[in-house]
Amino acid sequence: MSGARIAILIDGGFFLKRLPHLVAANRCDSPLKIAACIRHLCRNHIKMLTGHQGERWQQHLYRIYYYDAVPYDGKAHHPIDNRPIDYSKTPVAQERHALFDLLRKERKLALRLGKVARDHDWTLSPRLTKRALKSRVAVRALDGLTVAPGGADLPTTLTLTPEQVRQLVELRDFWTQEVHGGAVSLGLKQKGVDMRIGLDISTLTFKDQVDTIVLVAGDSDFVPAAKLARREGVEFILDPLWQQVNADLFEHIDGLQSGLKKPGAAAEAVAELAPPLPAAPDAADH
Structure with a gap:
């Protein structure tokens, strides 16, 4: 696959939730280190798919798409602590904005941002x-x-x-x-992220921009978009970051692999999450 055109799509909320389980705490405790982990994950995927191990690994990369939501910037009053909260000034919001600023400067990386809206009151x-x-x-x-x-x-x-x-x-x-x-927690809900992932998979497929799509995600919401891509001849790889996935998802993907090593693994080399899948059925069947 030396001339492969590969797009890597990362569900940022899922990635940030799983990352502390996959790397040491001192490797993901700042936006700069998290950005380095994203590069490391993408480079490993390119390496596994192409066999290319040099510094020019990005020549096989069409683009990295990173999806997340702009942090909620509203205000609320905590019902138990009896104190006002300005969510735009919380450490989580400030660190997320710092990460976004770093990712905007990354080569071949597109930032796709939804939003977080107040869906209901404290629960x-x-x-x-x-x-x-x-x-x-x-x-x-x-x-x-x-x-x-x-x-x-x-x-x-x-x-x-x-x-x-x-x-x-x-x-x-x-x-x-x-x-x-x-x-208690305020009813904040992420909006627009899944839609952006689906639209980009469709665009990459119908415009014949890539040969392979790697999706870093943990749920099955992507299945309709994955089926569409496979029908059009695009190889679809899922990276659930070593989280267990339902067995029925295998019929909708072409491979399962991880760009980060398995938790607790002794070897430093990144291993595949599962043995190669058998030959996929004819795309027209899906």
Whole structure:
């Protein structure tokens, strides 16, 4: 494949989530190092597909496409910590913008940015939500408390069973110890990224710009675009960064390989994630 034209498409949100599991912490703790990891991943893919190991590996590369979303820049008030938050000034937003600035300067790299929008208000984590709903049983112990007409307080002496006392203590501990600032999150949702990936796969395919597409992603949303590319004769490689993928995805791709070494692997050389797939069925069948 010496004259191959290869496009590498990277789902940035997925890549940044998986990267700390694949490289040492001191190799991905800054935007500069993350950009270096992206180059390393792409170079390894070119090397595996072409056998080219020299410094001119980019001659086989059509382009790298990096997809992410511009961080949310709105403001909100934290319901538990009782403090204002300016999301544009958070470390996550600042580091993401710094990474984008570095990637814009990379050779043969196109940055494709969606956006993050506020989809709903603050929510409690699913695990804690279940426990909060179950706490209704403990609250029934307070049924004996009443308020007199006009708001005058009545005596608050309650007779509780040992089980009711235990439930109320657990309820107190739950709300004072487990429901902290990190237990809630603002309903932010990434928009436009998957659409951009699908459009670029379609464009690369129909304009006959590449022979091979490598997609670094972790879900199956790409399947319709992958099927389209394969029907038109484009080789489609998936890199899930060693994350387990569903077996039925194999019929929609031409290969599975990783540009970063397997977690815990002793060898420094990048290995393929799975043995070569059998010959793909006729593209017209997909």
